[in-house]
Amino acid sequence: MKILIPTPLRLYAGKQDTVDVKATTVGDALVQLTSTHPDLKKHLYTDDGKLRAFVNVYLNDEDVRYLAEKENTRVKDGDHLSIIPSIAGGNIW
């Protein structure tokens, strides 16, 4: 399966826009990604190992947080895992 890397994180993923992994679950795919590219880890996870709140992970068009099995959801060849930091703001604090 392919993991799509957002532009700000490509520097930490060998300057690639996608990374191919052979994984069985979403969690497995993310572990493989950060094992191959360890510099990504601190940008995706907090010090206690949780995915940073602003990092969205989508399996194809589904938010992994809302899948019944979450990171244990099984994946197959041809699936796309997208990593998308959030976009928000506003004109006052």
Add this chain to the structure above:
Amino acid sequence: MLKLTQLGYDAIRRHGEETYPHECCGVLLGHFEDADRSVTKTVRCGNTRSDSPHNRYHIAPEELVRIQRQAREAELEIVGFYHSHPDHPAGWSQTDLAEAHWIGCSYVITSVERGLAKITNSFLLSGESEENKRFEDEPVRVAADLAASVNESKGQAVASETINNRNS
């Protein structure tokens, strides 16, 4: 530097006028060129902050996922984002910085006063991590055709508009 076509520049400002008094938001697609970002396409997004749309914006991540995928297929990259500040200056707020996570990308802000787009500025999100990220003023170049010769001085844009001049 952020490079925009005149069409892209106008589209950003028009979007802010159309959604006034609410904030508009969108994505800038193009290419990274050394230290510059060159925009070839602007993509309008919906503002999901229906609870406070006059001073907050948020782009649904599923919309970003789709845009990122389509950009990749078109051999384009997400190089930045834009939003408007209705009846508020075109400078970044602490909220804008706290919620900005795309380091290396441009964040364009247009002030819209009483429904009319006024100042359009761009800020480059710099730094190496969440812990030391910061916004830097970024020169903007607007050209009818990116190959055209335009005034490249910082704080000056072509046509009748002045961009990247927060204090004007």
